[in-house]
Amino acid sequence: MLLGSEQVEEFRSKGFIVLKGFLDEAVMEEVSAYLDKLRDKQPAEGQEAKYYEESPATGENILVRIENVLGDNNPELGQLLLAPEAIECLTQLLGEPPILFKEKINYKLPGCRADKLHQDHAAGWNAYGDFYITMGIVVDENRKENAALSFMNSGNYERKLMTEDWQPLSEDDPPYVPEDEYVLLEADPGDVIFFDSFVPHGSPPNTSDKSRRNIFLTFNKKSEGDKRAQYYENKWSNYAPNQIGNARSEESYRV
């Protein structure tokens, strides 16, 4: 058992736990270089799915995230990120083995818009399952000035959707209110956050000159089946990736 019973209990009561230095420096250097390569790569049909958005700060089309980076793509990256320890933690938290549902790298480059306070589950995930856990992997230093995430840490949320699908919980940027119910998660490369699909969280626009790359791997319980291929097939038919000339503007909320 990698996680102690207090950590599992903390996850159940707050909806997330932070494991400092879960991945070591050498691994994170490789991961960081890999993410730079993916940023510069032109994906072929069916490979990585890149999404671009118009920066509210500069009006330029910038890379916001890359999805479908694991599965049959980039097995070396999968090996770096999904060590047996990660699978063991997920198994403890889910109560059974995990299956990868979806994954993305959020580049959160300078000029990137806010991620409004939300529950991840509101991004249409209900259609595929009841509950998910995401492993958030910190690649760059996350600090207040480069859009570190804020999480509700009071446990004061419902373990179900609190809005309609695709709706944020608030239009405000951090500090979210009530202030004493949220924590700013300043974190370092290799730190990992395990969080459930209902815990409210978000981050402000990145107004600094430093990127803030984090990787988010989302899992469901094995007993709920493998929904990944279906998820991406549906998503790409509604929201085509790799369209740099056709970036989403701030008014249309899509993730």
Ligand SMILES: O=C(O)CCC(=O)C(=O)O
């Ligand atoms: O990268 C971020 O700041 C936000 C991550 C997140 O909550 C999301 O993409 O759903």
